[in-house]
Amino acid sequence: xxxxxxxxxxxxxxxxxxxxxxxxxxxxxxxxxxxxxxxxxxxxxxxxxxxxxxxxxxxxxxxxxxxxxxxxxxxxxxxxxxxxxxxxxxxxxxxxxxxxxxxxxxxxxxxxxxxxxxxxxxxxxxxxxxxxxxxxxxxxxxxxxxxxxxxxxxxxxxxxxxxxxxxxxxxxxxxxxxxxxxxxxxxxxxxxxxxxxxxxxxxxxxxxxxxxxxxxxxxxxxxxxx
Numbered sequence: 084x085x086x087x088x089x090x091x092x093x094x095x096x097x098x099x100x101x102x103x104x105x106x107x108x109x110x111x112x113x114x115x116x117x118x119x120x121x122x123x124x125x126x127x128x129x130x131x132x133x134x135x136x137x138x139x140x141x142x143x144x145x146x147x148x149x150x151x152x153x154x155x156x157x158x159x160x161x162x163x164x165x166x167x168x169x170x171x172x173x174x175x176x177x178x179x180x181x182x183x184x185x186x187x188x189x190x191x192x193x194x195x196x197x198x199x200x201x202x203x204x205x206x207x208x209x210x211x212x213x214x215x216x217x218x219x220x221x222x223x224x225x226x227x228x229x230x231x232x233x234x235x236x237x238x239x240x241x242x243x244x245x246x247x248x249x250x251x252x253x254x255x256x257x258x259x260x261x262x263x264x265x266x267x268x269x270x271x272x273x274x275x276x277x278x279x280x281x282x283x284x285x286x287x288x289x290x291x292x293x294x295x296x297x298x299x300x301x302x303x304x305x306x307x308x309x
Contacts, residue, residue, distance in 0.1 A: 105184040105198055108218055113174050115221045116249045121147040121302045124250075125295045130161050132287035133260055137161070149175055151307040161289055163256045163263075165209075165228045166238030173209045174200070185213075190224040191241075193217045208232050222249060234262025245296045256289040263287070 122145075129139045142156035152168045154160050173179065185197040200212035213227040226238040236258050243252035 105182045108196060108216060109182050109198055112216055112221050116171055119248050120299050122296055122298045124293045127292040128160055128162060129290045133284040145302055147302050153307050163236060163289055165230055165233055165236045166226045166256060170228060179203055179207060188215055190215055193224060195224050222246060234259050248298055250296060252293055254291040258287050259285055260287045261285060
């Protein structure tokens with residue numbers, strides 16, 4: 084009986100320890116992301132969506148903490164925010180979720196920790212986050228975002244000159260076309276290519292290449308007013 088009790092205590096302590104480790108790692112990651120007060124960047128967007136073939140488009144994005152975001156583009160910019168700005172905004176509100184450590188995975192030669200982040204509120208668009216985090220450089224290498232509005236989105240990240248801020252140089256989204264919200268104006272996009280091929284693919288890919296970052300140089304609130 085005593086042995087069973089001690090085993091239970093050790094298991095409980097192990098669970099608590101893992102939870103603390105998860106909280107600590109996520110707090111360190113969020114602290115790094117919060118060093119970015121604002122930024123702008125050029126974005127090249129490439130979309131591979133079944134039955135809707137669209138030429139690459141260029142845009143410029145602007146962000147100001149905590150939640151201001153603006154896209155400027157001459158064409159139709161398919162710019163998913165689920166694994167990008169929306170995720171960062173969600174993570175900046177620690178009372179809105181709980182986090183547990185759920186394993187390890189080697190990604191791009193880096194040993195990552197899997198953090199499973201569960202929303203506390205039934206009103207949150209983000210229901211569940213799975214984050215594969217490099218604990219050394221404090222970078223999100225991959226993510227799986229489950230939302231109410233756009234289903235499940237899988238994301239992978241690459242980093243270059245701005246990795247000290249946790250800002251990626253490239254992002255790839257894999258989306259379920261039936262669930263993902265496409266821009267309403269996509270049908271009138273003048274750069275759209277029609278396709279006569281019958282495709283049965285359910286998954287689409289949206290790739291972003293980000294460059295010419297301007298970080299923490301100040302952006303007026305009025306700039307984000309439409």
